[in-house]
Amino acid sequence: MSADERFVGNAFLQVEILVSAPCRESLLEILWELETLGCEETEGSEGVRLTAFFPASDETGRLRRQILSRCKEQGWEPLQLSQKLIHFSPQEWLDRYSESVKAFAVGDSFFIYPSWGDPSPAHPVNVLLDPGHAFGTGTHESTQLCLLALESTVPGVSTLLDVGTGSGILTIAAQKLNPLLSVLAFDIDLLAVEAARVNFLKNRIDGPNLFVGELGAVASQFDLVVANLTAVIIQELASEISRLARKYVIVAGFTGEQGPFVLDSLKEDFELLQTLSRNGWLCYKLRSWRES
Ligand SMILES: C[S@@+](CC[C@H](N)C(=O)[O-])C[C@H]1O[C@@H](n2cnc3c(N)ncnc32)[C@H](O)[C@@H]1O
Structure with missing residues (x-):
């Protein structure tokens, strides 16, 4: 509204x-x-x-x-x-x-703008997002770090699982960056999924599949799993993430002090490729040992 x-x-x-x-x-x-x-x-x-x-x-x-x-x-x-x-x-x-509510760029690729603003011709991916009830307006550091990590990863993968999609921002950005990408996005929160559905329509993307539910309901593997959650939730979901991520994992939503615990929960199956940080928030890009 x-x-x-x-x-x-x-x-x-x-x-x-x-x-x-x-x-x-x-x-x-x-x-x-x-x-x-x-x-x-x-x-x-x-x-x-x-x-x-x-x-x-x-x-x-x-x-x-x-x-x-x-x-x-x-x-x-x-x-x-x-x-x-x-x-x-x-x-x-x-x-x-x-x-x-101001428009802003993230990395070289993404420009996030509200419906009363204009898209940027200087950026290949414009994401239209109005403030709403679902998390993910793009202003939070963890979302921006995920966008930066997606920018370098999405061009090289075919499938993406967006765990805790919120407003759908990461899915929209990834799908627009790589229109051939096959995406499954979900959230435990029905309101978030409703908001994501509206945002997909506003951004004219109809590719991603979307559902309300839990990670355990996902059966097939994905080249890339992105999860911007919290340190505790990522640790709880680590074995499920390992089951579903074929090549890469991008995790965020935790601070510098929490980072080692998150890494510990994923290190058996993944090696750390990159650490991104902003204002005390971290994002890890990891690769499956099977890929290295
Ligand atoms: C920090 S927000 C991230 C939103 C968006 N992906 C972004 O990067 O801005 C976390 C989202 O994860 C959802 N969430 C929390 N626990 C979850 C779980 N176990 N499975 C799926 N989604 C979950 C929340 O409802 C919320 O929408």
Whole structure:
């Protein structure tokens, strides 16, 4: 649903939350889950300040309680949280919303842009993505590292399994980079799969197969398995990943401290080819020992 479709009246609840930098992504997920209309972000010495907008409701205290309890569930608390009622005209709101979501390039190949922006003629692969409820707008380091690893790997493979596709961003980018690639994408989250389906349509790709479910349901092997999850989930899925990856594995979603544990879980079947890192986040590209 676009910002204008969700616009009701001209009153909004503006919630300003200050968090330490490592909590930023978790907070963004919480705000999208609570159906924010849009977020703005500024980074300073004291942390990251997220300003999120919600439709004004009669019971403004409920939202504050929901945000605080979700943060607590994740094991942290905001440094500050304040909220106020503000007024925008519909046009002011749309201008502000559009301004907060910018297009950006990843590597030499990929350009991620929102529906109100323009694709880039300078990049071979343009991915149209609007902010939504599924993870994978491309702004997170782990997604960008996966895109960089895909850029050098996808041209040399025929089949790809995208584990935890979220918004579908990695599948869309890979499929557009190599239109002959055969892709299977899935997620345990139905909402993510619905979002990915919409994004495939918006990007005019109909090649990838998509399902809601678990890795255990996948039977055939793939040249490349990409999994941007968490350190714990990758370790849990390591034997399944080994079963399904014929040549390469790209894993991300973990920090420098967690890296050795992830590597340990995959090292019996794969050798480490490349480590990519950005702002403390890591991505490994590995190759099956059978291929070396
Ligand atoms: C960090 S997001 C990655 C989204 C996207 N692939 C990207 O790179 O931006 C992780 C996704 O994995 C999904 N997920 C978590 N555990 C999973 C599992 N065991 N099997 C499949 N998907 C899983 C989540 O629902 C979420 O959509």
